Amino acid sequence: MFEKVLIANRGEIALRIHRACHEMGIKTVAVHSTADAQAMHVRLADETVCIGPPPARASYLNVVAILSAATITGADAIHPGLGFLAENADFAAAVEETGFTFIGPSPEHIRLMGDKVRAKAEATRLGIPVVPGSADAVRNIAEAERAARAIGYPVLLKASAGGGGRGMKLAHDAAALAQLLPLAQAEAKAGFGDDSVYLERYLDRPRHIEVQVLGDGQGGIIHLGERDCSLQRSHQKLLEEAPSPAFDLPGLEPGPRERLLALAVGALQELGYKSAGTMEFLYQDDAFYFIEMNTRLQVEHPVSEMISGVDIVQEQLRVAAGLPLRHRQSDIAPRGHAIECRINAESPEDFRPSPGRVTEYHAPGGPGVRVDSALYQGYEVPPYYDSLVAKLIVHGATREECVMRLRRALAEYVIGGIETTIPLHQRIVDEPEFRRGEYDIHWLERFLKPAP
Numbered sequence: 173m174f175e176k177v178l179i180a181n182r183g184e185i186a187l188r189i190h191r192a193c194h195e196m197g198i199k200t201v202a203v204h205s206t207a208d209a210q211a212m213h214v215r216l217a218d219e220t221v222c223i224g225p226p227p228a229r230a231s232y233l234n235v236v237a238i239l240s241a242a243t244i245t246g247a248d249a250i251h252p253g254l255g256f257l258a259e260n261a262d263f264a265a266a267v268e269e270t271g272f273t274f275i276g277p278s279p280e281h282i283r284l285m286g287d288k289v290r291a292k293a294e295a296t297r298l299g300i301p302v303v304p305g306s307a308d309a310v311r312n313i314a315e316a317e318r319a320a321r322a323i324g325y326p327v328l329l330k331a332s333a334g335g336g337g338r339g340m341k342l343a344h345d346a347a348a349l350a351q352l353l354p355l356a357q358a359e360a361k362a363g364f365g366d367d368s369v370y371l372e373r374y375l376d377r378p379r380h381i382e383v384q385v386l387g388d389g390q391g392g393i394i395h396l397g398e399r400d401c402s403l404q405r406s407h408q409k410l411l412e413e414a415p416s417p418a419f420d421l422p423g424l425e426p427g428p429r430e431r432l433l434a435l436a437v438g439a440l441q442e443l444g445y446k447s448a449g450t451m452e453f454l455y456q457d458d459a460f461y462f463i464e465m466n467t468r469l470q471v472e473h474p475v476s477e478m479i480s481g482v483d484i485v486q487e488q489l490r491v492a493a494g495l496p497l498r499h500r501q502s503d504i505a506p507r508g509h510a511i512e513c514r515i516n517a518e519s520p521e522d523f524r525p526s527p528g529r530v531t532e533y534h535a536p537g538g539p540g541v542r543v544d545s546a547l548y549q550g551y552e553v554p555p556y557y558d559s560l561v562a563k564l565i566v567h568g569a570t571r572e573e574c575v576m577r578l579r580r581a582l583a584e585y586v587i588g589g590i591e592t593t594i595p596l597h598q599r600i601v602d603e604p605e606f607r608r609g610e611y612d613i614h615w616l617e618r619f620l621k622p623a624p
């Protein structure tokens with residue numbers, strides 16, 4: 173096992189990885205920007221290295237500085253966390269070439285799944301249904317119109333190299349498509365350094381359901397059940413739960429869950445996948461459509477940990493060190509229900525970022541409550557990074573118990589000095605449709621729309 177791991181990330185996820193390392197007796201190295209000198213992931217690490225000024229491209233995306241920090245501290249391995257360099261195949265390759273272990277999948281798998289057009293083609297080859305769409309990137313308006321006619325309107329324009337729910341555009345007809353294509357291409361180029369855009373049929377009321385998998389690259393592949401991430405705003409997840417209530421709605425035949433989990437595991441077995449990964453699907457009218465695979469740890473991984481009892485980060489560390497998975501599928505018996513609320517430093521009304529000093533801080537606790545956060549009283553939330561500052565995760569024997577526990581935990585959470593999305597979560601958990609588990613990916617947008 174590794175003796176020292178460098179964590180190439182910040183905030184709650186850096187702390188999450190630090191926790192897994194320390195529980196395994198592994199020392200940690202925190203790298204940080206000058207804006208994060210007082211951050212909790214830095215304060216708790218065994219060693220720290222400042223790698224640059226606040227902008228991410230000069231620090232958390234600075235490959236040379238990160239590899240130098242690993243060299244001078246004598247780290248054995250690098251965990252990229254999520255976001256930043258986590259899905260950068262060139263970074264993963266550079267880590268390995270410099271003589272460190274990359275804690276994640278192979279660069280080839282990262283590259284394959286990072287190109288969403290190639291990923292869909294690979295999924296099809298592996299026998300997984302995908303959303304009907306253009307087989308390739310569309311280069312001009314004529315190509316786009318031809319593809320859209322074959323798919324049927326409305327269509328969604330997506331960046332091949334996209335991620336984080338950004339840059340998607342909806343076209344209801346040919347005129348809108350002609351207008352939106354150049355915009356989508358320009359945005360894709362600016363956001364992801366690649367102007368390739370492809371088309372997909374727009375589903376009007378799907379749920380977003382994803383499967384958490386773990387592989388050891390030695391033939392061992394297991395799933396930890398599914399997560400429902402349909403509560404989204406601007407294609408960004410806000411609340412996630414496991415298992416998905418979609419499979420427990422009254423009147424539904426049993427079977428879709430088992431079908432989905434078998435599809436995901438079968439495909440990754442054939443790929444020989446190593447480390448943690450997530451296969452994302454849309455689910456509508458009892459049909460699943462693969463949309464993408466994330467070759468990394470996900471923000472919402474704790475809900476799967478809560479129902480399965482598996483520490484996903486510890487498994488990532490183990491398989492990166494060449495060990496087999498600690499669990500077989502037959503050992504995993506999902507228990508109860510878990511929900512995660514993403515708490516962002518944002519106005520709960522208009523979602524404007526709300527950086528600043530945390531003047532008061534009290535985290536909820538008690539049975540079945542987990543808080544993944546690097547916040548503390550006196551901490552200054554910097555304006556330079558993602559607005560996610562805490563994740564409140566609760567577990568209950570049933571979904572109903574879980575929701576009641578979530579209500580009381582949200583009411584206990586005190587974060588003073590900055591605005592957060594806690595009041596919005598409080599409104600959501602009181603909604604009858606949410607209570608019944610009846611929501612799709614467009615539900616939250618409808619809920620947030622002011623009454624006419």
Ligand code: ADP
Binds near residue numbers: 464
């Ligand atoms: P990203 O990589 O940017 O996160 P995804 O392909 O994972 O993009 O899609 C993000 C979200 O956008 C999905 O969870 C879903 O809410 C919505 N979405 C994606 N594809 C479709 C589609 N074909 N029809 C309707 N909504 C979609």
